[in-house]
Amino acid sequence: MPVPNEVIILVPGLNTQEKNEFLEIFCSSLSEQLESFTVQENGEIKIAGHTGKRFSIYNKQELYKTLDIYEAYYMDVFASNKLSQKDEKTKFIRGGEVLIYWLISPIWLSVKESPSLFIYFIISAILFTGWYYGILAAVLIAIGQTNSFFGGAIPLEMAKKIGFFGESMKGWSFWFFISILSSFLPISSLIDICEFSAAYLGEDTEGSTIRSKTRGRVLNLLEDVLKSSNYDRATILAYSFGVAVATDTLADYHREKFFRYITLGGTLKVLSYKSNWGEREINKCLNNATITTWIDCYSNQDWVAAKTPLPKGSSSDKMIYKKVSAKSSSFLQRFLGKTHVCYFYDSSVWETIIG
Structure with missing residues (x-):
């Protein structure tokens, strides 16, 4: 039986600065937190100028799958607009x-x-x-x-x-x-x-420019990686504000390649209080046949984010919610936003990503 090849495209939040910084964090947690599998790093992998990392995932002694991971970097857009x-x-x-x-x-x-x-x-x-x-x-x-x-x-x-x-x-x-x-x-x-x-x-020119630039960074990687015939399965994994960026990008992304969408600690609930933009984009994703499943991981101990809301009247069964518990989290940790990274230390989240 041939070993399946899978690709994961990461869309980070606004808490990373350097290119591939989130990729390093993700890969480090992958190796440390995945309990039911053994992870072996196989070096760098490149597609159309994009550099990612390749891993072999073993179930006991048997090779389970080959996994390539890339990061969709858009921090340059954020860095050029820092008010501080x-x-x-x-x-x-x-x-x-x-x-x-x-x-x-x-x-x-x-x-x-x-x-x-x-x-x-x-x-x-x-x-x-x-x-x-x-x-x-x-x-x-x-x-x-x-x-x-x-x-x-x-x-x-x-x-x-x-x-x-x-x-x-x-x-x-x-x-x-x-x-x-x-x-x-x-x-x-x-x-x-x-x-x-x-x-x-924002609905003005500046807002349109920022959204266009940010989506362009993600879309460029999606186009180059997903058009490859090397992969049996693709997963888009977004974290924090990256959930807003990825949802915005995927809402209008229609291609022949199907993929899963996994979100961790999303901010769409927060943004939905200020604009109905989020509800529109969520609804588009739920109706996008290119997205086979949307798994939304949230935690009540994560005060920075919230469960991604379903649009009113939505009858889609594509959304699957996964509640995550930030073990031994104190009030101070929640206050400081430390629990916002709890998803990367939960073995069940990793089982979901790899499974």
């Missing part, structure tokens, strides 16, 4: 827009549907507000020192009063509070993810 690395004017203007965008949101309704998600949203809102408070104070102080607002002249007396108010905002208690939070919370990452998510959902 922009100039003070952009932080002041765009930061205010993003803060209002998320605060004025039906996401508050999640208190009934997903209390854990609601708690995390409250925490994120407090952190974002604290960050913007600091930006606002710095801008007001700069006005007092330069008698101008980003190049526009301001009367001297008014500028002094504005600058004095900015100085009063920088009370020692505020900065002590912010410094304590910054020492163990990735505030900059939170700001960048909130801004990128808002931009991705």
